[in-house]
């Protein structure tokens with residue numbers, strides 16, 4: 001588990017530039033970034049990070065790093081400097097599935113065969129989580 005320093009993340013994401021914004025989730029914004037090694041990353045900047053939940057945040061990160069499955073995005077590391085609470089993931093190309101499902105030009109790429117494989121992959125990931133949570 002890597003602890004990234006904020007300076008490195010600011011350089012990687014061009015200071016959380018609007019051009020690098022990949023999306024917005026329930027926990028905050030996600031930015032594309034690139035490490036000096038050339039590795040592409042997705043940086044989730046948690047909204048409302050106060051620095052106060054330091055221990056809680058660290059425990060959650062430790063928990064998340066134990067999840068390893070080919071259908072789950074890999075967590076590479078974290079940063080909790082100052083008020084920031086940031087999660088660093090491997091970058092997954094091709095945006096989100098909803099960008100294909102709801103786009104009339106791209107929708108045709110999702111043949112039923114492809115859809116079935118996606119559903120199977122999602123189910124495998126979910127099953128892994130269920131088993132993992134019970135254990």
Ligand SMILES: Nc1ncnc2c1ncn2[C@@H]1O[C@H](COP(=O)(O)OP(=O)(O)OP(=O)(O)O)[C@@H](O)[C@H]1O
Nearest residue numbers: 022023024025026027030042073089090091092096
């Ligand atoms: N590892 C990643 N690689 C590439 N893009 C990502 C990655 N993680 C998130 N994104 C992009 O950022 C968007 C927001 O992601 P995030 O995980 O925060 O929210 P969500 O799963 O869409 O919603 P919620 O957090 O509310 O469940 C995604 O829809 C996706 O486009």
